[in-house]
Amino acid sequence: MHRTAHRPSTCHNRALRRRPDKIVGIMALCFSAVYFLSDVIESVQGGFSSAQLWLTLIAEAAVPIFVVGLALAHRPAWGRVGLISAAAYAYVYVFFTGTVIYALANDTPDYETLSDDLGLLMLVHGVIMVVAGLGFGWAVIRARKLPAWTAVALMTGVALVAATQGMSDGIQLGAAGVRALGFAGMGAALVRFRSNHA
Numbered sequence: 001m002h003r004t005a006h007r008p009s010t011c012h013n014r015a016l017r018r019r020p021d022k023i024v025g026i027m028a029l030c031f032s033a034v035y036f037l038s039d040v041i042e043s044v045q046g047g048f049s050s051a052q053l054w055l056t057l058i059a060e061a062a063v064p065i066f067v068v069g070l071a072l073a074h075r076p077a078w079g080r081v082g083l084i085s086a087a088a089y090a091y092v093y094v095f096f097t098g099t100v101i102y103a104l105a106n107d108t109p110d111y112e113t114l115s116d117d118l119g120l121l122m123l124v125h126g127v128i129m130v131v132a133g134l135g136f137g138w139a140v141i142r143a144r145k146l147p148a149w150t151a152v153a154l155m156t157g158v159a160l161v162a163a164t165q166g167m168s169d170g171i172q173l174g175a176a177g178v179r180a181l182g183f184a185g186m187g188a189a190l191v192r193f194r195s196n197h198a
Contacts, residue, residue, distance in 0.1 A: 043172075068087070083139075102114070
């Protein structure tokens, strides 16, 4: 009788713990898609526009939330390097969100002009993004709770985004797509995992 009386409460508590993880997964999936869509629009129109920048702002503002959420969903298997990488990646996207606000406030026409305006700040935060992205991907592989291909896509994507700066729009768009695929895949996998274990 004692065990039976507590079983519903235990199940309810587990469901409450899983619900935030599922929300994180949905965020990673949806906002990665929105982010890539903003990149596509930017590429097609050959620069920034107010509508496209607002779309980018919404997507980039969500990145720190779902990145930290993905890390917290996998404690303690995530490890110290993973947590530091998640925190660093989140910080970088707080900065990048600020650059979008800067572009909106100053009617910046394109990414090249934004990079020229912010100079070294963009370079430093780009380096942090690559290092943090590699560490984040390594943590995903180490934790073995999400598909390894999502980590490989993220790690490849952040490296390609950095390596293709200054190349044609199509090449840069492809690099951004690989990175977006990594996070979107992690989100979809987390949603599926939580749904199957609800």
